[in-house]
Amino acid sequence: MSAPGRPKHESSLGEAVAKRPEGSSSGAPGRPKHESSLGEAVAKRPEGSPVSGGSTPLLQIEHLTKKFGGLVAVDDLSFRVDTGEIVGLLGPNGSGKTTVMNLVSGALRPNSGRILLNGRNLAGLPAHRIARAGVARTFQLVRVMGSLNCLENVKAGLAFGPADLWGRAAEREASGLLERIGLDGAADQAAGDLTYINQKRLELARALALRPRLLLLDEWLAGLNPSELQEAIALIKSLHADGLTVILVEHVMDAIRSLCSRVVVMNAGAKIADGPPLEALAEPEVVRAYLGDDDA
Numbered sequence: 001m002s003a004p005g006r007p008k009h010e011s012s013l014g015e016a017v018a019k020r021p022e023g024s025s026s027g028a029p030g031r032p033k034h035e036s037s038l039g040e041a042v043a044k045r046p047e048g049s050p051v052s053g054g055s056t057p058l059l060q061i062e063h064l065t066k067k068f069g070g071l072v073a074v075d076d077l078s079f080r081v082d083t084g085e086i087v088g089l090l091g092p093n094g095s096g097k098t099t100v101m102n103l104v105s106g107a108l109r110p111n112s113g114r115i116l117l118n119g120r121n122l123a124g125l126p127a128h129r130i131a132r133a134g135v136a137r138t139f140q141l142v143r144v145m146g147s148l149n150c151l152e153n154v155k156a157g158l159a160f161g162p163a164d165l166w167g168r169a170a171e172r173e174a175s176g177l178l179e180r181i182g183l184d185g186a187a188d189q190a191a192g193d194l195t196y197i198n199q200k201r202l203e204l205a206r207a208l209a210l211r212p213r214l215l216l217l218d219e220w221l222a223g224l225n226p227s228e229l230q231e232a233i234a235l236i237k238s239l240h241a242d243g244l245t246v247i248l249v250e251h252v253m254d255a256i257r258s259l260c261s262r263v264v265v266m267n268a269g270a271k272i273a274d275g276p277p278l279e280a281l282a283e284p285e286v287v288r289a290y291l292g293d294d295d296a
């Protein structure tokens with residue numbers, strides 16, 4: 001299940017910061033990169049929710065801190081995400097983005113701070129309870145159950161969702177999700193035999209099976225070729241149009257620019273900027289974080 005060594009096509013965030021105000025396409029930094037391309041997919045959600053921002057944020061992170069021994073991976077971080085937003089969570093490698101995703105989804109427990117979803121504190125709850133509350137995610141390194149087929153993978157997601165679907169109803173729902181994500185021909189195929197792109201598709205279908213209110217995508221667009229990237233961006237837009245709120249950890253500048261109304265930029269665990277993408281990325285502290293003091 002390793003990522004094939006494909007050429008990188010996307011314009012990366014580090015380059016975009018380096019070439020303010022706008023990036024250009026070239027190689028991405030030397031991080032593990034993966035790929036995906038998608039068909040149509042829209043999450044069905046149990047109850048409608050508005051696509052406009054309201055006064056109560058969907059997600060409010062307050063003074064969140066996570067330490068690994070002496071390393072403060074997330075350092076007193078606070079930010080909010082309103083219903084209907086697509087917020088980019090950005091920052092140089094190792095700045096704490098995935099750790100934030102892990103804290104919000106319950107894969108890790110914070111040392112301190114609060115994670116409020118519609119006002120309810122999820123911090124420290126087990127992952128399955130957070131999933132039930134409406135938070136779904138994909139992983140930076142794709143995770144599917146390789147020995148199960150695609151339909152079973154999505155049905156496993158349904159088991160953690162709010163709908164309590166079993167038997168034929170679960171099968172119908174899972175088939176529908178595979179179809180939306182462009183994997184309808186692969187229902188009986190073992191997930192481990194899928195290409196890396198299709199594993200990422202499958203992972204998204206499984207996340208959507210939770211009928212989330214908040215979707216966390218950790219570098220889900222990384223490593224795509226230009227046409228795959230456009231498809232994937234269109235898919236995220238369609239999920240958003242359907243009412244889904246998204247936090248996108250991303251280094252691909254084209255995706256950030258076309259999807260995110262706002263970005264939160266981290267460095268060394270702390271928030272250093274929060275605002276519209278081009279403005280936030282032009283802030284001196286952000287430029288310093290990406291390029292170092294000498295270039296800022």
Ligand SMILES: Nc1ncnc2c1ncn2[C@@H]1O[C@H](COP(=O)(O)OP(=O)(O)OP(=O)(O)O)[C@@H](O)[C@H]1O
Binds near residue numbers: 031068073094096
């Ligand atoms: N389970 C862990 N145990 C110890 N240290 C960890 C653990 N997870 C992350 N870290 C460290 O915490 C810091 C933040 O890591 P994290 O993976 O959140 O960064 P990131 O912003 O997602 O980086 P990238 O862009 O490379 O994915 C890094 O220094 C990392 O080595």
Ligand SMILES: [Mg+2]
Binds near residue numbers: 098140
């Ligand atoms: Mg990461």
